[in-house]
Amino acid sequence: MTQPTPETKAADPAGTLRADGIVMRFGGIKALDGASIRIRPGDTIGLLGPNGSGKTTLVNCLTGILTPTEGRIVFNGQDITRRTPRQRAHGGIVRSFQNLRLMPDLTVAENVAVGLAGLAQPLRAAEWRDRLTTALAAQRLEPYAHSPLGQMPYGVMKRVEVARALVSRPRILLLDEPAAGLGGGDWEPLAETLKTAQEQMGFGLLLIDHNIEFVRALVNRLVVLATGQVLVEGSPETVLTDPEVGRVYLGSLADA
């Protein structure tokens, strides 16, 4: 089995987000049991694991929706374990949600612009427009900018959700199942646009998705959770051929 690599704090570059030894209890349930992860600027990491293994809980701890029972969240060398989601978003830790939180009666551009509403500093009009235009272009949404979102195909809606996260220029982007519900090759435009945006903007990306092809198209490192602990981490090639990962996770996908 591939062992998680011990990583030293001293090696963290500026803008690194890390979770150290996170335990999260919900009453009698231990959703996380000492999980650690490190996301550096420029990293692209896929977080995999069976249903209920703690993936969303870990992301919720990283973004401040949950305060862990034990362990620390550190960003840019500072302990942010008790900071609110809003404070973390102002620092550049941005997420999208597993279920779309879009407004179908507003246009595509208006939905993307919602991502600018919570910025720490109000933007000048020119900068506001520039960010919106860049985010729409990054997700190839210009042709739909002025159309009501509710009339768009599902694949476009998923790209709107990502553009809404990109518009705030994240340093760390956390995506929870961005390709969920995209059948066939419908995930490919999302993977392409996201990859290009990540390369151009240089943010650290942590991605949860059960679509292994989609994840492989985007990430250069995989972390597999099982029962709230990191089972394995490493390159996609190493992790996906690990017998333990096959048994605990990939087997469950085949059964689904």
Ligand SMILES: Nc1ncnc2c1ncn2[C@@H]1O[C@H](COP(=O)(O)OP(=O)(O)OP(=O)(O)O)[C@@H](O)[C@H]1O
């Ligand atoms: N708010 C909560 N209250 C009680 N139990 C919770 C809560 N949130 C998560 N859990 C439990 O914690 C465990 C981990 O859940 P989590 O949603 O993090 O798993 P996951 O790996 O994201 O699963 P999935 O792939 O199905 O989204 C599960 O047993 C779940 O039922």
